[in-house]
Amino acid sequence: MNLDPLHLRAFTALMNEGSVSRASLELRTSPSNVRRIWQSLEEQLGDRLFISNETGETRPTSAAKLLDREMTSLLAEMRRFEASVDKIHRNGRTLRLGADRNVFNTRHFGRLFNSLRHDSRFRISFLEVSGDDGRGALESGACDMVFALDGTPGRRFETRYLPPMRFDVACARQREGEPTLDPSALADLNWSLADFSTRPLALDRLKKIEACGGGSGSLCSQTQFMRWAEERPEGDTEAIVCVQPASFSRSPQVSFLPFESVAGFPLCVTYLRQHPYEFLPVITDQMERALKPPADGSRPSLS
Structure with missing residues (x-):
């Protein structure tokens, strides 16, 4: 069955208004067009939908009531979209x-x-x-x-x-003379990958970095990454592979270097x-x- 939105609106108007003339006013079209759509619906369904009397009033059949119930959710979605x-x-x-x-x-x-x-x-x-x-x-x-x-x-x-969103490396100290950071440079650092994806995807990216010579890394959350970058980095973590924030001037002691070798998220x-x-x-x-x-x-x- 091939129903277009006009068919559904005409059917709803006939159900609600109870006559071809009032339905045509609701749809801002001619009564003959409403009758044509009505006839087309009945031909496609193979069943009678409305019974009309001499005054032009229409009464839905059991088939029309069943169709109305089955299309309630679809019609509601159409109304939201309209x-x-x-x-x-x-x-x-x-x-x-x-x-x-x-x-x-x-x-x-x-x-x-x-x-x-x-x-x-x-x-x-x-x-x-x-x-x-x-x-x-x-x-x-x-x-x-x-x-x-x-x-x-x-x-x-x-x-x-x-x-894809390419990776950068947030370094705890300024690395002079390094326009980019090669994965092999991570092998000498204690580093993590900042994750805001699903865990399987983050683990896959972590393994790819390690496979490119990056040594052994770990995962950290976005909250942990931001806390590490905003405070003076101390402790074991020396670098975090991340998708660089749009604006990050709050922590001048952290430098971001492009990480060109591995695709990001x-x-x-x-x-x-x-x-x-x-x-x-x-x-x-x-x-x-x-x-x-x-x-x-x-x-x-x-x-």
């Missing part, structure tokens, strides 16, 4: 980006955010969304795009992988396939270009 579209039309084009706070605070996301901020087609806003809440945020219209380390599963969603963007912003795939292409390293191998600036 409300989201109406909000876009009322408020103008505001592109709402959702991401975990840790992702939002990275230089990687900062480049992406700034590239979109200069696009004259829309305004940009940000919503903090945890990994488990991405699906609900997209379906409710709370945000248009969700950025996470893992995509949001579902047939109604499109997920695209962006260039992945990042993907998810949005509704049938989103009212028809140009979301084009925006995703724009973001990929903004995050792609320059041809000379240097890292793109934050501006």
Whole structure:
């Protein structure tokens, strides 16, 4: 059965209004168009949906009542989506980006955010969304795009992988004459990997660093990393491999060196396939270009 949104709205209007004429007023279309949709629905279902009398009043059959019950959740979702579209039309084009706070605070996301901020087609806003809440945020219209380390599963969603968030190394002391840090340099240090991903993914990245000659490291949480970087680093930890925060001037005794040898944490963007912003795939292409390293191998600036 092939039902489009107009069919569903016409069916709902007939159920609620009880006549073709009132349903046509609700839908802002002609009575003949409502009858055509009614007939098309009955042909597809192979069953009678409404009985009309001489005055034009309609009465739903048992088949119509069953269809109404089965489509309650679908119709509710359609109404939420239409409300989201109406909000876009009322408020103008505001592109709402959702991401975990840790992702939002990275230089990687900062480049992406700034590239979109200069696009004259829309305004940009940000919503903090945890990994488990991405699906609900997209379906409710709370945000248009969700950025996470893992995509949001579902047939109604499109997920695209962006260039990964590359690692830096936060060093407890200034390392003169080292524009980058090679993995082999970690072998002589007591180091950790700052994790804001799932533990299996973090352990996989840790093993890759070790396999490249980095010696033996451990995992630490984002909270532990920030505490270590903000306070004067003392004790055993000499360096932490991390995704560098967008702004970090609070701790001048910690220096960040690019860690070019190992890919960092992945990042993907998810949005509704049938989103009212028809140009979301084009925006995703724009973001990929903004995050792609320059041809000379240097890292793109934050501006």
